[in-house]
Amino acid sequence: MEEINKPKERDDFVVFAGIRPDGKIEFIKVYAISEDLAIAVLEQFLRENNIYPSDFIVIQKGFESVKGKEAITTRSEEELSATLSRLGLRLVSNGILYTKGRDKIYQITAISKDLLETEMSKEEKIIEDVKFNFSKVGLPEKYSRRLNLLSLMEDALILNRAELDVPTIIKNSIEGRISIPRLIEVEGIIIRVFDEEYHEVKGSHLDKVIVKPPVIHWDAHIDSIEDFSFKNIEENIYSAPLFLKAMGGFLILTEPPRDLVRMLLKMKKRGEVKVTLNGRRIRLPVNFTIIVDTKYPENYSGLKFPIRINLPPFDDDTFKQVLSKALGVTIPTGVLPMFPEEYRTFLGVEIIANLWRKLTKSKNKDSIELLREVAAIVSGGTP
Template sequence: METDLLTPKERYSGVVFIGVRKNEVVEFIKVYAENEELARDILERFLYEKGIHPADFIVVDKGYENVEGKEIISTRTESELSSFLGRLGLRLLSNGILYLQGKKEIYQITSLSKDLLMEIKSKEELKEEPVRLGLKSLNLPPRFIEKLKALELMEDTLVINHAELPLSEVLKEAIKGAVKIPEVLELGSLKLRLFDSELHEVIKRGKEILIKPPVVVWDSYVDSLEDFEAGEIGDRIYRAPLFLKAHKGFLILREPPEELVEKLIRIKEKGSAKIKGFKVPVEFTLIVESKNEKYDLPVKIRLLYLSQEEFKKLLEEKIGVKVSGEVVEKIPKEKRTFRTASTLSKLFKRLKEKKPNARSEELLNEALVLFLGEENEGH
């Protein structure tokens, strides 16, 4: 029987391998022995001698292993195990070298701490999925879906949005996949809070967080340029700049300053941003949404005004009643947009609440008068 289990030495009936943290906490134990009974005995005595409570560890694997042709089992022969533990931040140690003396098979028991098992499971479960756009399922006029297909390239794009398509809403609906981010990104002494509950949709939590690919919006009319800087939010903890929060997703800028666009393009070209003296990798797709063509980006998408037929169909879907061609004709071309359809829909529904007995045609006509600010024939 193996004795003095904590002292490294030559052994002939059993050996113990452990994976330890930097603070010497044991998280992994693997016992090799001549048979199952001896392996269990060595494991129990090792736990006792190390002062480890058996309930804190779970046996995850056991059985005979083929060792034919091997002379010894040592930390050097267990290189794969050493690499596996290394990826988990553990160092492989043993209580000696086991001489096999011609044995063809040997019994092993592998036991992990509950904490390590939870960590491994969380890493296994948090699997990223490729980012893609499911545009075909969108309820949009066909020509808009065709135009938006250019975004599938995930290249920086200027969207000249005369149609006032709610681009961020459309992309949030269309984007598929899964992205893994840390709650706090640590680089040396730099700590950046990357996760933002207002921007990120959580799929699953583990040691890191699995999120739906983000669609982050910045509007020059209401948002601040400070959003692109690392602002201190606690003791040496900083809020991550907006472009980091858009990791592997889309960063949509509405009518941004040209200098900001140029800055982000250069950051992307470098592949990293310098934050508080540290280089932080970046990966996001930039979309500039504007009615102005002054921005120079690799891809340009022009979303022109809705046709009368497109607008008519869209408005009918929003208010749930038939819309006459005459109503649509009263709307100027530059007002035939997705935003106008939404505005008329809201006005129509509010009027219907106020006048539940009024005819739909009258309510729609009144909504149109309110929207255009002028009288229409027949009102």
């Protein structure tokens, strides 16, 4: 590979560095057209500048949008330059990277352990706020009123006989922002907390990320219990389990095993998790809100939840209201008894509406006839 430090125009990679007035490098960011190239460039840059890899920590990596950018230069990175300037660092680069119409470029960002330690020791007050706005999702008032209890940020058990898509409703209703650490370092062990899959970024600092309050969903029917384990991704570096990634937000568990819920409740009561990683026993603080989403509350009898929310199936008025809204037509009251009781739920209406739309495209019938046909289909009768 060519000499990394040589300034030039390129179409495959570029390196940015944040340096002290004395020339010490404290920050490195590599943009490259692939992950493998980015890693190779970073490794060679460290060698050329006599930097020990163990003195730096990768705080972020992955594809970054460059849509609309013809080139990546120090001028295009004004926000990064301003951030580094506040830290007493000057942004320099080894040239220009032309994007050649690409929408995204892979990047790796690493900072020195000295800089990370300095920044983590600073007390910077960040205003945090978590709230719900259920008016955005159009729930019937009696359901949104009950779900508003979640704004108390206390563990909750939801008896979901209404078959509401609780994770989606909460994700679409939650507002505000919180601060989470990019990573936690304890006794040489690094736990990566920030995860682009789960966290919606609102702002960024070197050691912290401002995110929308996370709403992380785990479904016992399709997800793995391994999601609650620390996963080794590099030497002394681990990916955080879901309960740490849900820091400051909600961990929604659909029909979870009782033992898992009991473990998480006990962990929260203690305020920390104890874990042995690489032979070292470490303790990590925990701060998340548990929501158990279930139709079988008896599975969790004896477990203490500060909040219990009952979401009952629809009565006639609610069924008519929700179904009429879903279909975009006025539903005659006399048609409602044709539908089985088990379809008087949010999921039931979703199924009815899907069948309705398909029949509307294929059959030339009026709305009442189609509705009767849908009722016959879902009840197992003859259309």
